[in-house]
Amino acid sequence: DAKTTQPTSMDCAEGRAANLPCNHSTISGNEYVYWYRQIHSQGPQYIIHGLKNNETNEMASLIITEDRKSSTLILPHATLRDTAVYYCIVVANFGNEKLTFGTGTRLTIIP
């Protein structure tokens, strides 16, 4: 699986959009981008995934660049409960048994 690079930490004001970047410059054509988040002392929670088109669900939006070498997770109206560590990983759509995570981005929502 391709390696990802994320900023160590970010702050965002409550009510604003939180934009979390992820670089995955070595992504392969069959690899999807997945985002998870981990609230303190809990197991990580799946947020969203995508291949090349932008995706949106009830939690967030995922914007993937045309060359697929980077992506941005957008939380449109951040709340204090969105304070968490956000992980971006890339996963092949087959033969993807081994799933490793980086250190993620610690997002702090400021009141």
Add this chain to the structure above:
Amino acid sequence: SQTIHQWPATLVQPVGSPLSLECTVEGTSNPNLYWYRQAAGRGLQLLFYSVGIGQISSEVPQNLSASRPQDRQFILSSKKLLLSDSGFYLCAFKSRRALSPLHFGNGTRLTVT
């Protein structure tokens, strides 16, 4: 619906004692199963994963072992705990459906004293 159960939630064990953490999955057959560890303030470290009964892949040589005696049961063990085994242990599963995400349990916080 698919659910994962992991227990206990917290555990305090003395150095040199054995360990057994259990994880069970419901609502899916033949899932991929995973054990991760998270040291305080650190990222998720993949310890073991399994694609079937009795099939265990180890990612980090250490004081721990894993077993999968049944399709939806995954056990993490140690014969003698070390202080460095302290951490937050997370079990996860992934169904065989294409593009299905990982689902994590609530974790076990292990403190070795």
